Amino acid sequence: MDTRFAVILVNWRGADDTIECLASLFSADHTPYIIVVDNDSGDGSVERIAEWARGHADVPVASTHHLNKAYKEIERPIDFEIIDRTQLGRGAKKPLTIINSGGNLGFAGGNNRGLELALATDDVSLFWLLNNDTIVEPATPLAIRNTFAANPKWGMAGTPIRLYHRPDRHQLVNGMRFSVLTGAGQAIEKGSPADRMFDSKRIAAETDFVCGASIIVTRDLIESVGMMEDAFFLYYEEIDWALRAKDKFEIGFVLGAVVYHKEGASAGSSSLLSNSARSPLSEYHHIRSKMIFCRKHYPLLLPVYFAQNLIILMRRIWRRQPPQANAVFRAIFGLPFNRGVKA
Structure with a gap:
């Protein structure tokens, strides 16, 4: 386990998605600390995730595109613990920590509770905020770790994000361009083919803010500008964070990473590639x-x-x-x- 790297997932009534995401992380080539923040789901999510970690449940794969034999080879039981928000200051002690947040704190608030635990963990310097309705390719965590090590001026970066149910297409790459006048973001490389080659420097230069579905930040950035703003229950927390860090840190792009996103499963967001309505x-x-x-x-x-x-x-x-x-x-x-x- 890489004790310098932590992944944070926020769960709200999405245990199946969270378990599939955890399986992809625990079957990866490189395993960081993994922290799941449950936002008071009230539907048995915590116990279902714990049962999977104990080895008493299978991985609920949502698409045959992503059936993975490696999930059956994950060594379980996984060493984990369940804590509440009063225990965040002691840091992560196990490969998997599940936090009962005590309320529905939203995306920013949930991630911030995970960050509190990770920041209190000795040696952790890199934090990956990853949507629970994603899965990752096995080489992705190591690609993130190595790319940040080679780019010490970076404060935050994103990854290519492909559509889970249409894995031949990108949802977006890295993040968004942002219009101050309209307050709207435009996804970079929306709908582009999964096999398209990218210039990393161009993608990073075009990124006004990194997509919150897969955003990696450094300890230096958090200690300089703070965590996400809790006031943003959902949306705009990423551009707010990027603006606060703009004059202090560079935005990067981890080209070698691959993340698949179920797109809007948690909050009912509209699809980038369809005309479906927001919830x-x-x-x-x-x-x-x-x-x-x-x-x-x-x-x-x-x-x-x-x-x-x-x-x-x-x-x-x-x-x-x-x-x-x-x-x-x-x-x-x-x-x-x-x-x-x-x-």
């Missing part, structure tokens, strides 16, 4: 976080962002999407999410 929960937090981001970084653009959000609201009404329209309305005017609406 009401996704709509709500996208608008809410966009306004928090604008107030923090570009307050003079608040009227512009507000007008854009009103246009989004009118579109949802025009498309006859009442749950999404309600979610957008509540986010625009600072009202809490309506829990009576199906997320």
Whole structure:
């Protein structure tokens, strides 16, 4: 196990996805500390993940594209422990740690609890925040470790991310370009063939922020600019982090890594390669976080962002999407999410 490297997954009612991701990590060529933060799932997720670690359950593979004989060869039981948020200061002691967060803290809050544990662990200097609805190729952790070792000026970097259900295509590569005027991101190399060759320096130069589904950061960056901002329950935490680090660290790109993403499984985000609608929960937090981001970084653009959000609201009404329209309305005017609406 590489004691200088930690992977953090946030789970919320996605035990099957998390177990498949863990299997891909534990069957990789290089195994770091692995930390799973359960955001108060309340559906037995923690026990299901623990049962898999004990060797009492199989890996639930979601697609025949990704059937992997190596999963059956993982040595189990895996040494693990389950802790709560009061124990984060003692650091990771086992190859696998499951944290009961005590509440649904969102993407940023959940990852930050994992970071607290990893930061308290001696010698860990590299932190990989990885969506639980992903799997990785066996060579990916070592590629990340070696690429960062060769680029000491990097503070954060991403990876190529392929579509789990369409593995011949990229969801994106590394991250996004960002428009300050619209508050929108544009995925780099969206939909490009999986076998396309890339210039690493070009990709890194085009990246305004790294995609949160697979983002690697250094201890130096965290100690300099802090962890993710907890106020962003979902969305905009990555661009906020990148802006805080912009003048201090370089953004890199780990070309040799391969991550497959189920895309939107956790929050119901719209697909980058389809016209599927966002879930009401996704709509709500996208608008809410966009306004928090604008107030923090570009307050003079608040009227512009507000007008854009009103246009989004009118579109949802025009498309006859009442749950999404309600979610957008509540986010625009600072009202809490309506829990009576199906997320």
